[in-house]
Amino acid sequence: MAAPQISDLDLLKKDLRLKMAQLRQAASPDDEAVLQKFLLREIRARPARKIAAVWPLAGEVDLRPLCHALSVSGRQVLLPETTRKGSPLIFRRWTPASIMVAGRFGTSHPEGEIDIPDLVLVPFLAFDVFGYRLGYGGGYYDRTLAMLDVTAIGFGFAGQQVDRVPRGPYDIPIPTIVTERGIIRTDFSKITMKD
């Protein structure tokens, strides 16, 4: 079988992934708490009932306190199950009593029922002010967002911002990004060309 084609864009993204992984230093617990406060406020301002969060991978923002807070306040938390490469994610119901099981690439997911979110929190290694993001390279969130008609909110630390994330045809910009410094509205559709 022929080896999969790797494009220049894939190489640019790979470079940036390495750079961001090297830059990544554990943010302070204060930053993490402030980020979750902003994120919770942003979610609560919306009517979404089923919110897809993530279970942390090493070095990522730990959204577990947010998952608990959302669940306690009556929202249904969903967590992704990492499917085979090339497939969209599936989401399963989580409650504080859920038992997490090991999945692909070091991820964990609950064994709860499969459900469809109406709001998806999207992790990244890097983001830009236009709402483009760089993930781990699975294309999972791009495939998932292309399929679902849902609100997406990106979250991460301000230090993960870069001037411009390399863009590909499948990359879907995220209209709202939350960091410990506040909320970034990236929806440039209302801004004229001269801006």
Ligand SMILES: Nc1nc2c(c(=O)[nH]1)N(C=O)[C@@H](CNc1ccc(C(=O)N[C@@H](CCC(=O)O)C(=O)O)cc1)CN2
């Ligand atoms: N916390 C969290 N959960 C998440 C994501 C995430 O970014 N953060 N994902 C966001 O999409 C999905 C998982 N995506 C992932 C994609 C690749 C690798 C990974 O480690 N890939 C290996 C290469 C694996 C291979 O091809 O054999 C690597 O990069 O070394 C990890 C997670 C769903 N769950």
Ligand SMILES: Nc1ncnc2c1ncn2[C@@H]1O[C@H](COP(=O)(O)OP(=O)(O)OP(=O)(O)O)[C@@H](O)[C@H]1O
């Ligand atoms: N909707 C899609 N349909 C087909 N291929 C896609 C789609 N979305 C992404 N891809 C492909 O998947 C591969 C990985 O995409 P990319 O490098 O953008 O991942 P990523 O955004 O870093 O990862 P993730 O979305 O999992 O966080 C690329 O080759 C890309 O072209």
